Amino acid sequence: MEYAIELKGITKSFGPVAANKNINLSLAKGEILALLGENGSGKTTLMNMLSGIYMPDSGSIFIDGKKVEINSPEDSGKLGIGMVHQHFKLVERFTALENIRIGIRNEGRFLHGADVRKKIEDTAAKFGFDIDLDKVVANMAVSEKQTLEILKVLCYGAKIIILDEPTAVLTVQEIERLFAVLRKMKEEGHSIIIITHKLNEVMAISDRVAVLRHGEYIDTVVTKETNEKTLTELMVGRKIELNIERPVMDKTHPLLEIRDLTVKNDEGAIAVDHINFYIRGGEMLGVAGIAGSGQKELCEAIAGLRKIEEGQMIHEGESIVGMSPKKILEHGISMSFIPEDRLGMGLAPSMSITDNMILKNYNESKGIFVDRKTARIEAQKVIDRLEVVTPSTETPVRRLSGGNVQKVLLGREIKSGPNVLITAYPVRGLDINSSYTIYNILNEQKKKGVGILFVGEDLDVMLALCDKIMVICHGRLQGVVNSDHTTKEDIGLMMTGTVNIVNKEGKTDGIAKDSAITDEEGKA
Amino acid sequence: MRKYHLVRRADARLKRTLIYYAIGILVSLIIGAIILVALGINPLDYYGRMFTIGLVGNRYGYKSIEGLLKIFVPLLITSLALSLSFKMRFWNIGGEGEFLIGAIAASIVAFNSTGMPNFVTVLLMCLAAMISSGIIGIAVAALKVKFNTNETLMTLMINYIMLYVIRYIGETKADWNFFLRDDSERPKFGTFPDSAVMAGIPIGQFKLLWSVLIALALTAIVFVYLKYTKQGYEISVVGDSSATAKYAGMSVGKIVLRTMFISSAMIGLAAALAVSSAGTISDTITNNVGWTGIIVAWLSKLSVPAVFVTSVLISILQYGCQAAATQYPAIDSNYADLLQGIILFSVLVADFAANFKIVRKEDAKNA
Amino acid sequence: MKKLISMVVAAALAVTSVFALAGCSSANGGNGGGSKASFKVGAIYINSQNDTSGYTYAHHKGVTEGMKKVGLDPAKDLFIVDNVPEDDEKVKQAIDQLAGNGCNIIFGISFGYINAFEEKAKEYPDIIFSHATGYLSNDKNFNNYFGRIYQARYLAGIAAGYKSLALGNNNIGYVSAWGTEYAETCSGINAFAMGCMAVNPDAKVSVYEISTWGDQQLERQAAETLIDTYGCCVIAQHCDSSQPQIVANEKGVFGCGYNSDMTTEAPAAHLTAPIWNWDVYYATAMKAAMEDPANFMTKVGIYYEGLNAGLVDISPLSSNCEPETKEAVELAKNLMKNGEWDVFSGVKLSFSGSAGSVAVEKTNAALVTNDGAEIVAAGGPSVEDGVITGSMNYYVEGVTQVN
Structure with missing residues (x-):
């Protein structure tokens, strides 16, 4: 079998944290591979090495059987790899057409007129995209922006398309439409990697599933021969209860x-x-x-x-x-809002857990000084009760892992009763x-x-x-x-x-x- | 093909940082030594004089210490003040301008203080300087809070505006201009009456100016203020994430205004102490503390004890370079500046090296 | 971490204080006095001693040559604080440094050092303070020094005047740092103009003020304006660089430089330049300070000399000069050297005759400003030195400022 991409022994560390450890992965031509893993399992890091944003510390990459070196996004583009990032890389004030045009290479710097438009329109028609090329990006809905991103990489001649959590921002109907496009692309001979942690989508779209866990490569399975439960076990490493508890209370x-x-x-x-x-x-x-x-x-x-x-x-x-x-x-009334960057609102990332604990009531103590003694006790209580993993109460929140950060935030919010x-x-x-x-x-x-008012993203949850x-x-x-x-x-x-x-x-x-x-x- | 790349070190250990700093300084001194040898000067001799700020064999050594302290006090206070605003992520690079405003305000009091008691005059000078500098600080902060103007640009412009204001004062002979010497045909800044000159505690021949004690006290106060008070806590939160501060119910605008007032007022105080110690004003009275202070604040990572140490070291470097240059007719202050520049640059490189490392990309072992 | 920092501080303070003590004790022990072997010279410069032209360069050259004349070694006995701005505090610190190093005489070359020199002269009665271009002094250890550079400018004016006569162009340009604000520039412009008019009575001097002592760009622009807009055929200057002469050279006109012989920079344009021989003063002052410091003020005192002492002069006349120039300059120079005549008096010189037979004639004529005010009556004596160095703030007839 000929592979579009083969990764052998890829390792990448950020400081002492190994984001990817000795990863082996292959993508066959004309297949849709789902890259599955929990947050922080190294999916995005791995893909960023294919798109030239990071370089591996060791290991080698083969494209169409040839060993390559990807040192920049430009190299990646030349090799026919196109990545649609979670955060779109579009110029808000430009139209769809202009956004595509600014990235066209090897055909002269400034391309105007009909041929570019024709080329884009042809590509859009081929894959069944519904897009208004003269619409300004700022006026587009999220799904339109995503369509534009995909169209863009196709227009640049990408044969291998990587999509980083493309469904996170879409509705159920829009996801269906996206999947239709992906299947069309597959028919045209494109190879696709789709990063996601939603199992139902994995089952729906992929041919094979590669699973990462804690930066390590676990296995690749054929989608038809597996089920959600098996995949979950591969992903988290042990059997877990999928049911979320919902206690029924007497409502007041x-x-x-x-x-x-x-x-x-x-x-x-x-x-x-x-x-x-x-x-x-x-x-x-x-x-x-x-x-x-x-x-x-x-x-x-x-x-x-x-x-x-x-x-x-x-x-x-x-x-x-x-x-x-x-x-x-x-x-x-207590409110906690986790923004996209997770630290921007509600927490002061460089400050300690103690200092974050008293963010909303530091002013209640008497005098001009901050009462850190009480705060430390409260911080310890939250750490104990919510099982926050941290070296001490004085550790900056920024150093904690995502789950512990959110525990600290919630712990503070419920602390005030x-x-x-x-x-x-x-x-x-x-x-x-x-x-x-x-x-x-x-x-x-x-x-x-x-x-409780619970603003959420995942409908299943x-x-x-x-x-x-x-x-x-x-x-x-x-x-x-x-x-x-x-x-x-x-x-x-x-x-x-x-x-x-x-x-x-x-x-x-x-x-x-x-x-x-x-x-x-x-x-x- | 890039074989090497940079990786941030996971653990920033102080010991390593200090060792790297030492290596950086050593390298810069070696570069300086090469130039000295080329000029026919014994580098060991030269550096010896430099690091002892020219005290060896000096008839009036106590005056050198006094001179060193006169450089040190404004630098220390200004660096502290800048750290305060930087901690809030308010990029106040208008230290020069704020200093000059304070210096002018204090001088207005000083030139009109003939016959007043010394203590009262100096106190009034400090107040005038703090209020006028503080108001400018508040004005810039208000523009930022109200219209979201760019504080970096605003404060930068203040530097130039005030530089030209003081040059205008210094070069304009007129009846209203009490800043200038009456008897000089050419415009020339006058000298303060004795009532406005900083007093001190005599220790033998050496006079320990009150300004030194004020600066030391201020260092302690700022340390406590930032670390233990509610207002200091607010500054940290606003600096870390102003969205969070807002979510916590803090009035971010008020905190920014207050902190900028304190920061600018402190720079004003530094200016008042400087003019009072000098007994006069000039357009170079700032001694570039508005700029050097930025370097001190960043080298110190905004920590108050580190600001103190860095200010001491930079003052010794500045004074020592000049003192050593004096003793060699071939060495001019350009060499002293060059050496200072190389040393600061090396320390910054060392700081970088202490936080990052270069990693060789290993070729894949085909498995 | 805190421990480390405090250790560093402690070490730094300890080192400093140890040396401070060492410094104090050696200061008490080894005060050599004013014997020749340990005579030390201090100098405070506005720019660097390593400059290759300009004001500081001229003084530094004077100091070192003066030292050699009196048997001192500039490599050992000279202490310099350079790049000292006109900021009392910085000047005072510079003086403290030089005093601490045991200097017996301290020279300050810039006007703005005046307050600090006045104050420190009281503080260090054993050291002689000598300040250029100032007006203050005391009767013990503080003098000021300057020279009659206007005399040299008058001679340069003669050279320019002959040039304008020969070219049939009466417009002469003058790039000046300042105009009437400073007596130094003002008297220089007037003397130069009077030199021009002694040869060519119809000569007009146009002054372009650049409002700074030195800015190569501005100096260049000023010269270009004077030549292109005002049609000047000779460009004189009172500013730091040789740009005005270079411009004159480029545009095919002539010029009089300042401070050094600028014929090298402007070979086809330069006529002659008023120059300083500062070593004349420095040698005099150092000699007096070495031999009898107590009587420095009676022996040297306020020093204001000119062509007679050789403190000022003009650079050798270049081949660009008109043939009559040499004789006329010699005649005027002798009159001034002998004290028979001076520039700002009620007597005017006029030159006539061709090369080989140039004659000078004195006529009584009032010194009149360009707005008609009479300063000195016809036949009257020269204005006082204090006016020339301090309060002259008018242009004489024939001078106009164009900007």
Whole structure:
């Protein structure tokens, strides 16, 4: 069998951390290979060596049977390798056409006019892409940008296409469309590597699956001869319980009620558009939506970090509109938001666990000095209770692994004993084990009667974990569904705005207003 | 084909860093020695005089120490002040300008202080300098907070504006210009009345100026402020991640304004102490502390004790280079500057080497 | 980590203090006094002693040559602090350094050193302080020194005047660091213009002020403007570099340099340059300070000499000069050397006759400024030296500033 790519004994270290250890991998011509592994298992590092971003410390790379040296993305491109990164590399102010044109090489610097457009249009037609070449990237939806990225590498003549977690930002329907394109590409003789950690997708699209674990190559299996359970075991190294626990609690009265909430984003556009919902104690309400549908603005509005345009926010019978973030926190609403870089918000990465522990209440101690003695005790408590792996309480948060960082963040948030916990993407970037720890922490809070708003990405997880799921699209409420009576596909349709189950009064099934408070009272 | 590449060291050990620094300094001294030998000068002799800041065989050695301290005090305070704003990731490179504002304000008090008690005058000079420099600091911070202007550009421009202001004052003969000597036909900065000249504690012939004690006290205060107080904690958080600070409910704008005021006011204080110690003002009164302070702050990784040590060492280097150059007619200050430059550069290279290593890419052993 | 840092600090302080003590004790022990063997000279320069032209270069040359004249070795007995700006604090530190090294006389070459010299002269009564271009002194150990460079400029003006006569072009240009703000530049311009007019009564001197003592770019631009816009046929200068002469050379006109013979830089243009022979003063001052420092102020005092002492002169006339120049210059030089006549007086010189028979004639005529004010009445005595060095702030008739 002739291989498009063969990797032999690839090793790459960052300082003392070996990201890849002696990896052997092969990609046959015209196949789709899924590269499976938990976060931090070295998938992206390995692929970045193929695209010329990193260079291996040792080992060799063969393309079409020939040993090659890839020292730059340019080398990689010349060898016919094209990578679609998780974070798109597009010029926001350019049109699709211009974005493709600026990267065309070997055919003169400035290519204008019809031939380039013709070439791109032909390629798009060949693979069944639906794209407007004159649209400016800034105005594109995420899926359009991704299409453009793929089209771009195809136009540059890539025969080997690497996709780094392409489905993370897509809806179910969009994923289907992507897969159709990938199959088309395969038919045309392209070889594809797709990085993902979603097992269902692996099963759906790939011919073979290569599994990495902790930077080591484990095995390559033929997709047809395996199943999700086996793959999971390969990936995490032992049998694990796939079921997420969902304790059922006696629900109390609504703790937090949001009425007609409208919030603008940083650019001044409406991000949250007349949203109504409430959270009861002992309940976990999931928030589903495509990235950038107003989740961040909603969280920030409730936490008092963002001015609201309209609407009411009532917590235990008292309006919290206009309160300072500190006041809202004292009121019992705690918010944690894990941004894409995981450290940007909520934690000060260079500072110690102790210092991060008191971030929200350092001002409560008397005098001009920070009370680190108490903070250290609290930090130790969180470390013990949540089993945070760290050398000491004085270790900078930046040095901890992803799961431990998020444990520290959640630990701080629940430390103050809130009765409403808003958490956005708490398992973002975590491996399965760490994710379960986080789910357990949340469930424990739920059992204590805390109302939880869970903004998440993975619909499977949300269906398993949350009692109800609220779906938003472009800041508008599409409906609230009970997890037991819905499917991923239904939610996917609501996320794209295809289905809307909100009735005319702005109420949805399963959502009621807290009758104890009138609108007039709420406004006060 | 690239055979070698750079890898960040996982563990930054202080011992290794210091050893690398020592090697770096040694290499730079050897380069300097080659030049000295080429000029027919014994390098050991020269370096001996340099590192003893020319004290050996000096009739007025105590004056050399006084001179060294006069370089050291403004550098120390300015470096501390800059560390404060850098810690907040506020790139205040306007140390020169802020220093000059303070120097001018203090001089306005000084030139009009004839007959006032010394203590009161010096106190007023310090206050005037701190307030005027602090206001400029606040103004730049406010522009940043309000309109998100680029503080690097703003503070940089202040340096040039103030340099031209003081040159204008120094070169303009006019009735209003009390900065200048009355009896000189040419414009020439005057000397402060005795009331405005920094006093000190006499130790034999040596006079330990109050400014030295103030600087030492200030070092301790800044250390405690950054490490133990709530405001210091806020600075760290804002510097580490201003988004986090906002999420924690901190008023980031207020913290930025406050810190920049303190930082600029400290530079103003350094200026007041400097003009009072000098007993006059000039357009070179800053002695480039606004720039050198940036180097000190970064070499020290913004740590207060390290800022202190680095300031001492750089002051000795500066003063020593000049003192040694004086004793050799063939050596001019350009050589002294060159040597200082090579040493600082070597230390930066050593710092880099202490944090990164070069790794040879091993060819794959075909398996 | 903290331990290491504190150790470093402690070590640094310990080393410094040990040497400080050593320094103090040796200072108490070994005060040699003013014997010739241990006579040490200190100098504070505005630029570097390693300059190859310009103001500091001229002084450094003077200091070293002066030292050789009185039997001192510049390699051993000379201490220099260079690149010292006109900043009292830095000058004071420089003086402390030189005093600490045991210098017996300290020269400061820039005007702005004046405050520090005045103050430190009181602090170190055993050291003689000598300050160029200043106006302060005391009666014990602090003098100032300068020279009648205007006399040399008058002679250069004669050379320029003959050139303009020969070319039939009355426009003469002058690139100057400053204009009427400084008496030094102002008196130089006036003397030069009067030299020109002594030969060519219709000569007009156009002054271009560049507002800095030295900036090669500006000096160049100024010369270009004077030649291209004002049609000047001779370019004189009072600034640091030879750029004005180089421009004159490029554009095919003539010029008078300053400080050194610039014929090498502008072989086809240069006529002659007013020059300083600083070694004349430095040798005098050092000799007096070595032999009888207590009476320095009576023996040397405030030093202000000219052609008579040889402190100022002009560089050898180049072959570009008109044939009459040499005789006229000699005549004027002798009059000034003998003290029979001086530039800023109520008597004017005029030259006539061709080469071989040049004659000078004295006529009584008032010294009048270019806006008509009479400074010295016809036949009156020369203005006081204090005016020439300190307060002259007018141009004489025939001079205009163009910028």
